[in-house]
Amino acid sequence: MSFNMERVGALLFLTLLLCSETCSLESEDIDDVCFIRANVVSEKLDTFSSRFQLRLEDNLSAIRNTLEDTVKLLSDSLMNKESKSRDFNEDYFEEFANRASSCRRSKDLHVQLLANGEKYYFGLPPTNWLNAKGICELHGMRLVTIDSGEELEMLREAAPIKSFSSGWFWTSGSDVGSAPGTFMWANGRKVGDFAWDVNEPNDFSEEHNSCVTLRTFQEGKLEDAPCVNRGSFICELAPVCKILDMLK
Known part of the structure; x- marks a missing residue:
């Protein structure tokens, strides 16, 4: 979508340049139609620029939000794994200590x-x-x-x-x-x-x-x-x- 919008913007900009150049050649008898066309093209270019900027800001905002959500998910997942690993290690060593203690009772x-x-x-x-x-x-x-x-x-x-x-x-x-x-x-x-x-x-x-x-x-x-x-x-x-x- 952004590629097509860029092409449209470039075409509008070239059209504006051609119209302006044509108008400047008619130094004695200025073509009103050319000025009207130039104004229309300029307005469309302004509208396109505003829409493109809004679309770009929306896309950047969406990307930023997605990145923030991804970072949060990764952070939560890492913390959860660390917590489980810590709990597992604590439980494992506690169980091992209990079994080691019971091993000594075999002497009885x-x-x-x-x-x-x-x-x-x-x-x-x-x-x-x-x-x-x-x-x-x-x-x-x-x-x-x-x-x-x-x-x-x-x-x-x-x-x-x-x-x-x-x-x-x-x-x-x-x-x-x-x-x-x-x-x-x-x-x-x-x-x-x-x-x-x-x-x-x-x-x-x-x-x-x-x-x-x-x-x-x-x-x-x-x-x-x-x-x-x-x-x-x-x-x-x-x-x-x-x-x-x-x-x-």
Whole structure:
């Protein structure tokens, strides 16, 4: 639009010059028509200049307002990101400090170092799965996640109880937060088929959550049971505590 207006203005200006030159040549008999035309062109040029100036001022004002709004949005966005980043860092370090503090409490437990280099705690007082989970986490540990058949057999051998009546130990596996019968470890992985006993799992239901136990008598295998049942449990060091333990 501004390009067309400039062309119109230039044409009007050239027309005015031509008319003025023509009028100046008629020195004795001045052509009134030429003067009239020149006046009309001059008025149109003045009108065009005024409109062009107003349009230019409007455009500059719009550009200025747009720039101000953009700068404000960028400034608000940056401040918001800095605030979120600051809050995240504060929350992260607070959580890390709390976990580091809980790691030191693992010394209050009789932790065993097994052949795979991992530390475990066998909790003997029978309790339900949720309480067992809380006891582990309070001491910088978590309910054990069994990653292989070798680890399963190692835990079965190290378990202090292997009787039929009480040889069940809670692990981190459960269908809490999942569909009934979909058992997940604490690390988000699905409980592998390698560990289940024959016809297991078989105790899950829409009416209650089921959790995974390690059977330590006979051949060590995994079974599921209602999480509200009472049993012993196995804890392992939480990942952050493993790191702090290595840095000692």
